[in-house]
Amino acid sequence: MSRDPHPKAPGLPASVTEPMIHDLVHAFYADVRRDPLIGPVFASHIESWDEHLEKLVAFWSSVTLMTGRYKGRPMAAHIAMPEISRPHFERWLALFRARARAICPPQAAALFIERAERIAESLHLGISLHRGEPPGVTPPNFRSEPEPIG
Template identity: 70%
Template structure:
């Protein structure tokens, strides 16, 4: 069941809608599937792309519209992908930024990109700690060069 946005959701002020999320997710993951670095990682693991895209739409709806539609646990899934490296995160973010800017108005794209960068840092830290790289590990700066923080 699809829940409505929370009245204080940051995405509302940025003009984000469920159809916009759908368009962004489908555009972005179409690019990911064709990407020479990311495509093999995703295509080896995702067996039902329709189901996966629906889950990712729910994830982004929960992130920017605070709907609570997503009920997954992304950290254990990402920890299980041994080949993930900072280069994978950087490429993921580059493709995401491009897709967000092509699909969304500027305010919405900025919000999506900000959240994606924070999610990338969090996942990177979780993976590094799980791999025993220690509590002092610092994530790469996944923020866009030259962007305001």
């Protein structure tokens, strides 16, 4: 289902479009599925990749274009994965940054990356709190560039 972007959507000045979101999500998750660290985690939790990709396109449409298409509970979905930890988030972000920069114009890539970093921080914190893990002296900062991928 397609909905018009909200007039104040952050993606509009960055020229984000629904086809761009579709291309980014599909290419990025192709990378994820091939990745030796996070690919197996996704493979063990995703029953239908077609449905998952459709849901993620709706998610990014809602995040960048404020379409309200996404109806889900990402925190609950991630809490249900006991094996995920900070290295998984770091790898996810490294792959996402690379794919966003490869597919999107610079302003759109920057928007996607900034939002992905915020989402990773939020999910990591929520999972840590749910697990009763101490936040530590310094919480993870997913907004800095890690070392390049191998």
